[in-house]
Amino acid sequence: MVSDWPRAIAQGWHPVAYRPEVRARPLPIQLLGENLVAFRDADGGIAVLQDRCPHRGVPLSQGRLRDGTLVCPYHGWRFAGDGRLVEVPGARTCPPVKARALPVREDAGLVWTCLAADPPPFPDLPPVMSDPALDRFWWPLAPSRAGLLDALENHLDPAHPHFVHPWLVRPPTARRTTRVEVRSGPWGAEARYIEQRANRALLSAVMEGERKAGIGRLWPPTCGEVRLENARGAMLSIAVVFSPLDHDLTRPYAHFASTRGLLPAWFKRAALKLFHLPVLAQDRRMLGWQADARGPGGFAFGPLDVLARSILRHAHGEPSPEEEASFELDL
Ligand code: FES
Ligand SMILES: [Fe+2]
The missing domain is CATH 2.102.10.10 (Rieske [2Fe-2S] iron-sulphur domain)
Structure with missing residues (x-):
């Protein structure tokens, strides 16, 4: 229902x-x-x-x-x-x-x-999805056993890669001090992670070169964009719109965009898919466990759940007024 x-x-x-x-x-x-x-x-x-x-x-x-x-x-x-x-x-x-x-x-x-009798305005989508200056592609993916908001949060969550994707997305040890700037408002929410030194995981080494900033952005209600920017001004954006088939069945519509550069678009496409296959399988396993274990009771919020409250507020149609915060985390 x-x-x-x-x-x-x-x-x-x-x-x-x-x-x-x-x-x-x-x-x-x-x-x-x-x-x-x-x-x-x-x-x-x-x-x-x-x-x-x-x-x-x-x-x-x-x-x-x-x-x-x-x-x-x-x-x-x-x-x-x-x-x-x-x-x-x-x-x-x-x-x-x-x-x-x-x-x-x-x-x-x-x-x-x-499905609403009186449809709301169409949501804002990340501009990268229609920017002809970028190399872009959609990666069609099958639905997976996952709750919609769990999957959206997972895409924007900075705390799990050390455990779920060790060495692929984050080194599991040797955390580094990272300044986080969070903004939220009726338009959505954004967390900007300013890396003080290079991230030594495979994603940074191969796909971006030395990372300058990572940005997680909520495009409410169901799109999350992760954007990685390197010191030379190039960027990689992974924007996923999550579609709720049913309570525990979610289809991700994953869009990749990157700055045009030396690598041909077909090569980047193949490399990004190859890299993300194990990452996706690791996330799907965790989300499947989460869906299987779902019961009554809510969740606790931790200090690294920087966008979780905004995701929930927007899902319930109660976005926060403009807010800003800045703090340090070890990522
Ligand atoms: S025409 Fe009879 S069920 Fe559709
Ligand atoms: Fe993940």
Whole structure:
């Protein structure tokens, strides 16, 4: 039930597919526990309907497309992209029946929809997602067993890499003093980690050169961007929009962007994927354990959970006023 979700998540816009995934067949999709179907309609746009025929409840995604309309596999009722019933085979009239149609946006290469009766404004996305001056790619990933907010927090969490990704993202020992500047407000939240010396883990050595700053940014309600900047002014951004299929099933839409430089885009793409495969598997294992162990009771907040409260506040539709803080941590 959508009402079980934090308010801004239940009512928010979420990606449900990459545009090329919606092809000549109806695509079954899931959002917030609801079954939906996406297809290309008669105008070539993308339509999203509730995946339930209003006649006898059969999933429309099991049907087929005809001239941009969706044909139910049971008795052949045919629905247009706006959900209108346009044909009842064998009858000369068509009752004024509609399948529930949801609003659709195509943005940044993704198909977005919203279950709210009154959709909120479309969320701000990281500008890197549409910056033609950068090398960019989306990495399609399967859903994994993880809670939405747990996965979002994991992406922006500075405290786990020493334990979960030793030597890949952070050296497990030899922490270094790091100044952290945190800002938050109605627009989201950002933590800027100013490294005093080089981070000796593989990510820094291979992908960035000497790191100058790492930035974790929440683009509410469900996008987290990690941005690494090196001393020569180059940057790597990993922005992930997390889509809640169900309470413990989340699909990450991962976007990589980096400054154009000496390395060709295809090489960076291959290297970034190769590097992130083990990192992703390590995070998925931890998030799966977290989902399996979920029970009543909340979580404790620690001094390194710098963006956790902002993630929760935005998810519940209660962003904080403008706030700023600066402190030191050992990372
Ligand atoms: S159930 Fe869909 S047409 Fe009868
Ligand atoms: Fe991680």
